[in-house]
Every structure is written in structure tokens, then in C-alpha cells.
Amino acid sequence: MAEKGFDLRTAQEAEGEKKYILTEDAKKESKFGKLVFEFPQERNEVVAEGDPEDFVVKPQAYFRGASQIPGSEFNQSYQIFVKPFFLDRIQHRHAKDEFLVFLGASFPNVFDFDARIEFTLGKGEEAETYVITKPTIIRIPAGVYHCPLNFKEINKPVLFLATLFTPMFGGIYDLPDGKTMEMYYNGPVQCKYNAQKKCDSCGKCLQEDWQN
Numbered sequence: 001m002a003e004k005g006f007d008l009r010t011a012q013e014a015e016g017e018k019k020y021i022l023t024e025d026a027k028k029e030s031k032f033g034k035l036v037f038e039f040p041q042e043r044n045e046v047v048a049e050g051d052p053e054d055f056v057v058k059p060q061a062y063f064r065g066a067s068q069i070p071g072s073e074f075n076q077s078y079q080i081f082v083k084p085f086f087l088d089r090i091q092h093r094h095a096k097d098e099f100l101v102f103l104g105a106s107f108p109n110v111f112d113f114d115a116r117i118e119f120t121l122g123k124g125e126e127a128e129t130y131v132i133t134k135p136t137i138i139r140i141p142a143g144v145y146h147c148p149l150n151f152k153e154i155n156k157p158v159l160f161l162a163t164l165f166t167p168m169f170g171g172i173y174d175l176p177d178g179k180t181m182e183m184y185y186n187g188p189v190q191c192k193y194n195a196q197k198k199c200d201s202c203g204k205c206l207q208e209d210w211q212n
């Protein structure tokens, strides 16, 4: 059957096609290059003292949001947990929705799942703890308190994705004195404007436009 209207030639066949390998120079001369980003390999650097580091497979991939693709209104992690780990102990909330995904990582079958993870939604009297024993996704609406998140039993590897609909990862924490504190974290990356400096999550690069 004849297709209407679409150019079905492959990139090789099409003449004059602009094809890019993602170097920094190619990104500069391309129109859409800033929308295409190769994941850097990351290694978890934040582990509480005394905790083992080998609970998660190295390296991990993280999409750090607008600092990596300008204009992005979300950030996301891709981690494979192989040992029990108390990931997030401190209750907090966010200005936008967050989604947590738990899938089996004995690929290719994501339903091959054998783990027990506990996650709390809500605060104080309304707090509810959910025990995750099957592939699950959880929506945390903006402003809703959540955590702790505890990977209690890992009998088979678990793929964990945390997606937060803000340009940079962070959270809002209640302090004992009744004040609140906003904390941001952009990973162990270097500053976009100063190669000597580690990113301190100042947020300057979040203002960039992908078209400039």
C-alpha cells in the first residue's frame, strides 16, 4: 500500500541530510543538538557513613534535567538495586509531582520481581506505608509529604526510576524549628561555566534556552 505524504527514505538514502555525531562542536552548529544528550556514567557519591556502597549497580544513569537539556521540566534516575538499602529516610515534599517506578531488572522480563520495598505517603496521622512486592508506579502529587523509602529485601535486582517534574532534583524539608528548607542536588557533575568547579546546584544554567 502506498504511503501518503511521508518521506520514508532512510538517512543514507536522503540527499543533503545533516547527520550528527554528538560532539560539542556538532551541537553548536546544529539546530536541535541541545535536545539530544548522551548519559554520562555516574557513580553514587552520597552514601551515609557506615552504609555499604554496593547496594546499587555502578555506573548509574541520571537525567539531571534542564542543566543537561535546556528547558526540561523534569529529571529522572535509572538505578538498579541489588542489595537492601534504606534509600531515603527523611520525609519531604516537592513543588511538583514526583513518580516512583519499581520494576524487575532481571531483563528482559520486567515482571520478574522478587523484592520487598516500603514507602510512606502522607504525614503524621494520615501517613500510610505501602509494601511493594510487585512492579509498581507511585504518583506523589505536588505538596504531599512522603518517605521513608526503604528497600528492605532484594532477592532479584530492582530497576528504580524516580521522576520529578522540576528542572533540577530537590525537595522541601521541614526543620525542627518549624521553618522549611529547600534543598537541591544536581549530581557529581562539573559546573557548566567553570570546569574547575563542581556543580553547587546554583540553578544559573536552568535559565538557558535550547534555541540559543
Ligand SMILES: [Zn+2]
Pocket (backbone or CB within 6 Å): 092, 093, 094, 098, 146, 171
Ligand atoms: Zn521525593
